[in-house]
Amino acid sequence: MADCEPYDRGQVLGSNLLIPRVGVADQGNYSCVADFRRFNRRWRVSRTRRVRVFIVPPNEKPPTVLLPLKNTTVEAEIGQRLQLLCLAFFGYDVSRVPLLYWLVDGYFVEDVYNASDVWEHQARVVNESYGERYVQRLLEFRSVTELHLGPEFTCVAQNAFGFTNASILIVRKEPPPSHTAAVAGSLLGSLALLLLLAGLLYARRIDLLLFYRDHHHHLHPSSSNAADGKEYDAYVSFCTECPSPGEEEFALKLLPQVLEGELGYRLCLLDRDILPGGGLLGKL
Structure with a gap:
């Protein structure tokens, strides 16, 4: 029931009510009513929920790339596995499929690298609220090499009203300094000091x-x-x-x-x- 009147614009699936396309007329108080018998008497119980309908204006702007930040760098060691994340906000736009992809110095990834070495994951919606969608797409490197240091990797988000992008560079991450030389130098210094002291004695x-x-x-x-x-x-x-x-x-x-x-x-x-x-x- 909706506002104490039978509701016939939806479909009951088990204990759920499915409204195929919500409109302003669907706003109101919805009651679920159940009858049962106990101790030779007929009983009725109900639970009411209020439904409010929000009208979200359609998005007429290009999407916004949230990650990566513009003109940033990421450190990686040679040989390490790496993933670059592209996250974009597309707003409310149910009639179109979000378009999100990566470029390498302006070229598509598959035209530059072997698909077994560098590849794009499928774009997927990671959060959706009142029709506003956040979409992400990963670019994965099986093993970072010298060929990946220097090119500009650009995330592009596009819809019918335009596109935005953000670029990132991969730079070499130097391995942590070895303390072997310092320890050896310290030991040699201590040994030299002991020999000098022994000589003086x-x-x-x-x-x-x-x-x-x-x-x-x-x-x-x-x-x-x-x-x-x-x-x-x-x-x-x-x-x-x-x-x-x-x-x-x-x-x-x-x-x-x-x-x-x-x-x-x-x-x-x-x-x-x-x-x-x-x-x-x-x-x-």
Whole structure:
């Protein structure tokens, strides 16, 4: 029923009402009425829906290409599979089939590339509201090559009132930089630094040893035996028959004072450490 009157301009299909061509006269309140019996009584239920009819003026403009944006680029790696999307708005135009296609530098795709390498998908309506349609068409590349870098790919949308287009370029996408060289350089730099440090330590080993003994000579008293089993570090020899001026004082006083007293070395002095008649070679 429509506005509480029987409605005969439609066709009932199961529980649905089909109106072949909606007009302004079809606007109103539609009620679905069902009768049933329960407990020996006859019952009636109904549900009402209001239908409003909108009059959409016919589209008298060329369609609008929404994607791709004009004069844009897309990055792609050589060998990758790629799809370019063309999306256009055709407005309300039920009497015509939307015309949407791709061009390559002004030529049809099939005239430029092999159909197994580059091809167009069928155009399809992706959204329709009150007769206004959004149509898309894909251009697919099986594997991007050098031949696809540079040509201008143009999406064209056309109806009886004109056409619009938008172009896109494919540019090479450089692979991400490898960090192998940086890691290798870092490792080589660290190795070079370690070698330099080792060389410096080896070259200054005597100075380091003297520094250690200078600050820790109390740990190595001259009367104690070293871990190497040696009783002395050095034997002081000088001419006792006819010493030059200051030689005896240097050997017997200054050397022990500095080397033993300050640096912790153990000196063997003939007159001090070797008993008369003792074996000199055994001390050496």
